[in-house]
Amino acid sequence: MTTSVDTGNDDAQYDDTRYDVEAIQERWLPVWDELAPFRSGLPDDERPKKYVLDMFPYPSGDLHMGHAEAYALGDVIARYWVQRGFNVMHPIGWDAFGLPAENAAIRRGEDPVQWTYDNIAQQKASMRRYACSFDWDRVFNTCDPEYYHWNQWFFLQMFRRGLAYRKASNVNWCPECQTVLANEQVVAGQCERCDSNVTKKKLTQWYLKITDYADRLLDDMEQLEGKWPEKVLLMQRNWIGRSTGAEVHFEIEGREEPVTVYTTRPDTLYGATFFVVAADSDLASELAAESPAQAEFSDYLDKVKQTSEMDRLDSSRAKTGVFLQRYAINPVNGERIPVWASDYVLADYGTGAIMAVPAHDQRDLDFARTFDLPVRVVVDAGEDPAVTGEATADDGPHVNSGPLDGLNKDEAIAAIVEVLAERGTGEEAVNYRLRDWLISRQRYWGTPIPIIHCPSCGEVPVPDEQLPVVLPPAEGLDLKPKGTSPLGGAVAWATVDCPQCGGEATRDPDTMDTFVDSSWYYLRYADPNNHAAAFDPELVREWLPVDQYVGGVTHAILHLLYSRFFTKVLNDLGLVDFNEPFTRLLNQGMVIMEGSAMSKSRGNLVRLSDELSRHGVDAIRLSMVFAGPPEDDVDWADVSPSGSAKFLARAWRLAGDVTSSPGSDPRGGDESVRKATHRALHDAAQAVETFRFNVAVARVMELVNVLRKAIDSGPGSDDPAVREGAEAVAIMVSLVAPYTAEDMWARLGHEPSVARAGWPDVDESLLVENSVTCVVQVAGKVKDRLDVSPSIAEDELRDLALASKSVTAALDGRAVKTTIVRPPKLVNVVPE
Numbered sequence: 001m002t003t004s005v006d007t008g009n010d011d012a013q014y015d016d017t018r019y020d021v022e023a024i025q026e027r028w029l030p031v032w033d034e035l036a037p038f039r040s041g042l043p044d045d046e047r048p049k050k051y052v053l054d055m056f057p058y059p060s061g062d063l064h065m066g067h068a069e070a071y072a073l074g075d076v077i078a079r080y081w082v083q084r085g086f087n088v089m090h091p092i093g094w095d096a097f098g099l100p101a102e103n104a105a106i107r108r109g110e111d112p113v114q115w116t117y118d119n120i121a122q123q124k125a126s127m128r129r130y131a132c133s134f135d136w137d138r139v140f141n142t143c144d145p146e147y148y149h150w151n152q153w154f155f156l157q158m159f160r161r162g163l164a165y166r167k168a169s170n171v172n173w174c175p176e177c178q179t180v181l182a183n184e185q186v187v188a189g190q191c192e193r194c195d196s197n198v199t200k201k202k203l204t205q206w207y208l209k210i211t212d213y214a215d216r217l218l219d220d221m222e223q224l225e226g227k228w229p230e231k232v233l234l235m236q237r238n239w240i241g242r243s244t245g246a247e248v249h250f251e252i253e254g255r256e257e258p259v260t261v262y263t264t265r266p267d268t269l270y271g272a273t274f275f276v277v278a279a280d281s282d283l284a285s286e287l288a289a290e291s292p293a294q295a296e297f298s299d300y301l302d303k304v305k306q307t308s309e310m311d312r313l314d315s316s317r318a319k320t321g322v323f324l325q326r327y328a329i330n331p332v333n334g335e336r337i338p339v340w341a342s343d344y345v346l347a348d349y350g351t352g353a354i355m356a357v358p359a360h361d362q363r364d365l366d367f368a369r370t371f372d373l374p375v376r377v378v379v380d381a382g383e384d385p386a387v388t389g390e391a392t393a394d395d396g397p398h399v400n401s402g403p404l405d406g407l408n409k410d411e412a413i414a415a416i417v418e419v420l421a422e423r424g425t426g427e428e429a430v431n432y433r434l435r436d437w438l439i440s441r442q443r444y445w446g447t448p449i450p451i452i453h454c455p456s457c458g459e460v461p462v463p464d465e466q467l468p469v470v471l472p473p474a475e476g477l478d479l480k481p482k483g484t485s486p487l488g489g490a491v492a493w494a495t496v497d498c499p500q501c502g503g504e505a506t507r508d509p510d511t512m513d514t515f516v517d518s519s520w521y522y523l524r525y526a527d528p529n530n531h532a533a534a535f536d537p538e539l540v541r542e543w544l545p546v547d548q549y550v551g552g553v554t555h556a557i558l559h560l561l562y563s564r565f566f567t568k569v570l571n572d573l574g575l576v577d578f579n580e581p582f583t584r585l586l587n588q589g590m591v592i593m594e595g596s597a598m599s600k601s602r603g604n605l606v607r608l609s610d611e612l613s614r615h616g617v618d619a620i621r622l623s624m625v626f627a628g629p630p631e632d633d634v635d636w637a638d639v640s641p642s643g644s645a646k647f648l649a650r651a652w653r654l655a656g657d658v659t660s661s662p663g664s665d666p667r668g669g670d671e672s673v674r675k676a677t678h679r680a681l682h683d684a685a686q687a688v689e690t691f692r693f694n695v696a697v698a699r700v701m702e703l704v705n706v707l708r709k710a711i712d713s714g715p716g717s718d719d720p721a722v723r724e725g726a727e728a729v730a731i732m733v734s735l736v737a738p739y740t741a742e743d744m745w746a747r748l749g750h751e752p753s754v755a756r757a758g759w760p761d762v763d764e765s766l767l768v769e770n771s772v773t774c775v776v777q778v779a780g781k782v783k784d785r786l787d788v789s790p791s792i793a794e795d796e797l798r799d800l801a802l803a804s805k806s807v808t809a810a811l812d813g814r815a816v817k818t819t820i821v822r823p824p825k826l827v828n829v830v831p832e
Contacts, residue, residue, distance in 0.1 A: 016656060016747065019649040021616030021739075028742045028752070029128070037753040038082065038133045040089040041543075047087035051543050052078040053522055053582075055551030055559070056093050059119035060100045063126040065591040065598065065608050066552075069634055071132050072624040073588050073693065074550040076735045078133045080688045083731060083759040089543055091525040092127065092134040094120050096143035098514040099177055099193055102445040102479060111474045112445045116143055126609075130617055131738045133755065138528045142517035143445070147524065149468035150534035151516050152450040154566070156461045157573060159451070163209045166451075166459065170280055170347050171438060172309070173201035178481030179442045180205060182513060183348075183435050185558065189309045197308035200280055200347075205440035206449060206510065210565045214240055214432045217564055220579055228585040229631070232556040239557050241433025246417050248355065248426040250275060251329040252287065252339065259283065259328070262350040262431045265360070266420065267412035270401040271378035272355040273368070274338050275328040276321070278345040279304045281352035284324070287339060291325045297341055304343045312343045319344060319367040330355075331425035332416070333402065342367065348435060362391040376400055379409070437562065439513040444471070444479050444486040446511030454498035454505040463499050469507065485509040518559050519566040522546055522581055537575055549582035552590075553631075560585075586691055589633035591624075598636075606636050618737035619645040625736045626697045648740045651704050651733055654726045655744035659717040662749040669721025670714065671766075676706040677725040678766040684732050685759065693736075700732045723748070724760075731757050776801045777828040778810040794821045801827040 015023070040049075054074035057067060078090035096116050105112035120141060127134065140147050158164040172181040176196035180203060185192045210217075218240050221233050245264035252259055259277075263269075277284045279301055288297035300322045304312075311317060321342035328337050344363055345354055358368035358375045365385055368375050375385055378401045381392035395409040403419070404412045420426030440449070448469045450462040462469055472493035477486045488494060488509035498505040520534070526543045527535040545567075551559075560582075567581040590597065593604035611620050622644040627634040666674060680703040687696035707725045711717045727748055734741035734754045745754035769790050774797065776784040784806040788797060798821050801807060807829055814831040821827050 019652045019740075021618070021645070024739045024743045025129070025617060028739055029131075031742075031752055032131075033128075035753055036136070037755045038078075038088070038090060038135050039137060040087055040091075040135045045087050047085055049543055050081045050086040050088050050548075051546045052081065052088055052090045052548045053525070053546045053550070054090075054092070055549070055555065056095050056518070056521065057123060058095050058098065058100065059116055059123055060104075061119060062122050063130070063608055065606055065611075065636065068130070068608050068611075068620055069591050069624045070550065070552070070588050071127070071130065072621045072736070073586070073630050075131075075133050075621075076625060076688060076693050076696075077548055077550065077586075079735045079738070079755060080685075080759075082133070082755060083734070083757065085758060088133075089138070089525065090133050090135060091138040091528075092132070092136075093139050093521065093525070093528075094123070094141045094143075095514070095518050095521070096120065096141040097148075097446045097511075097517055099179075099443060099445075102443055105445075105474070106479050112479075113143070113474065116141075116445075129612070130621070133738075138525050140524060140528050142514070142521065145468045145470050146531065148447040148517070150520075150524070151447040151512060152462070152467050152469060153464065153534060154520065154570075155512070155516075156450055156464070158208060158569065159461055163212065163569065164206060165209065166204060166206050168202060168204040170200045170202050171205055172198045173203075174198055176481075177443075178483050180438060180440060182438045182515075182558075186309065189311065189313065197311075199308060200305065203440075205438055206451075206508075206512075207436040207438050208565075210437045210562075211432060211434055213565050213568050214242065214434050216568055216579070217434075217561065218242055220564070220568075223580050224585075227583060229553070229587050232553060232560065232585065232587065235556045236561055239434060239561065241431075243431050243433075245429060245431060246413075246420060246426050247429040248331060248420060249424075250331060250353075250355065253327045253329070253336070254290075255287070258425075259353050260351050261353050261355050262429060263355060264431075265357070265409075265413070266416045266426065267398065267401075267404060267407075267409060268357045268360050268378050269330065269332045269355065269416060270398075270404065271357040271359050271376045272330055272337060273358060273374040273376055274340060274356045276340050276342050276345050276354050276356050276364075276367070277324075278347040278349075278352040279321070279341040279343050281347040283352055284341040287324050287326050288322075288341065293322055293325045297322045297324065300341065307343060309346070312346065315363060315366075317344075319363070319370045321367065321371065323371075331420065331423065338373070340367075340371075350431065358391065359385045360391055360393050365389070365391040378404075437513075437565075439516060440510040441513055442483060442485045442509075443481070443511055444474060444477065446514060447516065448487065449508040449510050449512060451508040452496055452498060452505045453508060454501065454503060456503055457498055457500045457505075460498055460500050460505070466499075485511065487511070515558055515562050519562040520570070522549075522563070523570075523576070534575075537577075540576055544576070545578045545580060546582045548584050548586065550586045550588065553587040556587075586630060588630045591634045591636060593635065594637045595635065611641065615641040615645055616739075618648055618740045622648065622697065622736050625693045628694055630691055630693060647701060647704070648733075648737055650708065651700075651729055652740055652744055652747075654704060654707050654711070654729060655747040657711050657717050658723050658726045658748060660720050660723045662723075664720035664723055666720045666724035669719045669724065670710065671721075673706060673710050673715065673719065673721040673725055674763075675766045676703055677721070677728050678762050680732070681728055681760055682762045682767055685762075688735070696732070697736060700729060703729055703732075727757075728760055730754055731759065772824050774801075774823075774825050774827060776804060776807060777826070778807055779831060780828065781810075783807055783810045788824050790824050792824050794823050797821055797823045797827060801829065 078088050082088045101112040101116045104115050172186050174191040176194045186198050243264050246266035247260050247262050249258040249260050288294050321340045324339050326339040356364040358364040359377045380396045380399045381394050385391050398404040398407050398412050417428045450469050452460045454460050472490040479486050494507045523535050526539045563581050568579050570576045571579045598605045619641045623639045623641045680699045683699045684696040710722050730741050730744040741754050771787045772790050774786045774788045784804045798819050817832040818830045
């Protein structure tokens with residue numbers, strides 16, 4: 001039949017005899033808009049606070065399958081804690097600056113502003129339809145001047161503290177995007193955005209001094225142990241790459257200042273038979289300048305500049321180089337060793353120079369064999385690398401090493417560091433793989449760097465009262481990548497008076513790396529409409545750090561490391577009272593198709609909009625959550641959204657079949673049904689809190705089966721225990737399928753919203769099992785099942801199993817060799 005229902009829309013009509021996904025969605029979406037059940041931070045809200053955050057999206061188009069998984073998982077967590085009585089802040093915004101918008105604008109000949117905001121509007125509408133439990137009062141976009149005002153303010157705080165600085169250096173350069181890249185944005189030698197091979201280019205750029213925080217970034221990971229995936233912590237530790245060794249000072253003949261190299265194996269100094277400098281380093285150019293090898297070096301350098309860093313790091317690649325006709329002096333034995341320039345040494349690693357120990361480093365050995373350089377064994381590993389072609393890096397007694405002979409590795413390192421220190425030719429040192437964060441970008445669509453360049457005063461910060469420095473309109477600017485920032489072409493915008501001397505000056509033409517935007521956005525959510533400050537420290541103290549962060553492992557190094565750095569800087573500035581931004585981290589896998597990442601070129605692209613239209617929002621959400629552990633990839637070819645829809649229809653029908661009145665006391669109902677309900681509530685709660693969302697769904701499915709049986713062939717639809725179970729199903733289903741759950745809740749006679757119904761209290765006495773099922777096997781094959789006491793003794797269980805008629809028949813007169821008893825759940829009878 002068709003009935004009129006008060007859902008906040010007087011004209012709402014729906015058929016309560018049929019599970020109509022589309023009608024249910026249309027029925028409840030406007031109700032939720034009016035009720036705003038997930039609004040957080042109201043002044044009279046006394047619930048304890050909890051902050052659940054999903055990594056915010058980039059508005060590159062409509063939501064895709066990856067978004068569907070990520071936001072379904074985060075929503076389970078947020079909705080669960082609301083049900084548990086918490087005031088949950090679950091905000092959303094958009095990470096809106098960056099290359100995709102600018103490149104799309106170039107292709108289409110349109111302003112990136114319009115393209116970006118159109119996509120944000122599209123994604124916002126899709127998120128509303130997807131029923132994400134966001135607090136829509138806290139939305140912001142990083143391309144809003146009200147937001148990037150504070151990017152600029154933070155930059156200036158760092159500039160004043162010496163943490164933001166500008167220097168000339170060889171930087172990672174993407175020839176396709178025509179912009180520089182931070183080291184973290186180079187993946188296997190390629191641009192993370194376009195997969196082009198990255199080269200090196202010498203430019204003067206802005207850096208943030210993240211290296212000042214290297215030790216704290218490492219040591220504070222102790223706070224995250226057991227709360228973040230170990231894989232992420234390991235990736236960050238390896239990226240920071242702290243190592244202990246020694247800095248050794250080598251004299252170069254004809255050069256006044258010695259050259260310092262860093263090594264983790266100073267104990268092998270006696271095996272250093274040549275010296276190598278990075279071909280593209282300033283040192284190499286200096287040493288070649290007055291050398292007979294200058295012309296040869298110049299030609300070689302031109303070739304090196306055309307070689308990607310990925311190729312240079314390829315250990316299987318043939319070694320190349322130029323002898324610079326210069327000599328270094330080994331500080332431990334006084335030997336003259338030749339100085340070479342080569343591309344297998346990188347300018348930005350250490351000092352861009354190494355002592356080469358070919359017997360105990362494979363790359364050095366390959367180079368030595370290529371150019372017929374001497375190989376001297378100083379750690380006895382039983383084989384001669386000069387003969388085998390295999391360097392030995394193992395520990396062993398030292399040989400050919402003067403005072404170090406006979407010592408093992410640790411003893412030799414300690415001894416040689418002491419010798420170097422006594423002679424003034426070296427000292428113990430700590431080195432890091434981490435490099436300062438290069439934030440300059442030669443593109444338009446980003447935060448302008450708030451520095452003015454004055455011929456008289458140098459680098460002058462824009463006064464705070466003149467912030468934000470707003471981007472000029474894109475109209476009339478050539479946004480095509482050409483190696484220099486388009487902002488330099490906005491002459492009227494770029495030409496300003498120097499704030500110090502009043503003379504003519506120019507704005508810095510570069511924009512900031514967009515990872516600056518996402519390095520502090522989680523703080524802004526606590527106070528998104530503050531026009532006087534980035535945030536109110538008191539509101540941040542109330543809400544942060546983030547209790548639960550959800551996002552992909554691809555951000556393990558970039559975003560997560562930068563956010564940790566920003567938090568520590570803000571802690572030093574006295575703006576926050578914690579030093580880690582995210583207490584717990586959950587990484588979700590990817591959504592793939594037939595074993596591969598989805599893409600148009602592979603022909604395996606699945607459109608989220610099509611799946612939502614075909615199966616409904618709830619079935620897609622449920623399929624994502626039920627597919628497996630959240631950290632695993634979801635292969636959509638193996639997923640059954642139609643099966644999810646069928647389950648939801650079964651659950652929905654339960655609510656309509658309940659005939660007892662709301663408020664009925666379940667204590668007078670069927671005990672077995674009540675036990676199933678309370679076990680499901682208990683197990684589902686534990687599963688959600690340990691991120692086993694698929695297990696939680698399985699428990700709900702089991703309870704639905706129990707209730708269906710109870711209605712059809714058990715105590716019946718008017719049993720108050722059945723109502724208790726159906727209401728529990730609606731509440732648990734609300735975590736993954738909110739439309740279905742809300743309709744169930746209404747059919748059960750309740751006002752919306754089920755999202756705020758509260759997680760039912762579990763009666764611990766109903767979790768005690770009166771009996772369990774014991775499986776009885778004969779020769780490993782199941783022959784019987786016995787209902788036994790959970791506390792049954794081993795001897796009693798053995799006797800019961802051997803007395804079973806099914807066991808007797810299976811033995812067929814054979815004697816029993818042994819009986820394996822695992823009370824209370826297993827007996828295995830082994831015949832002779």
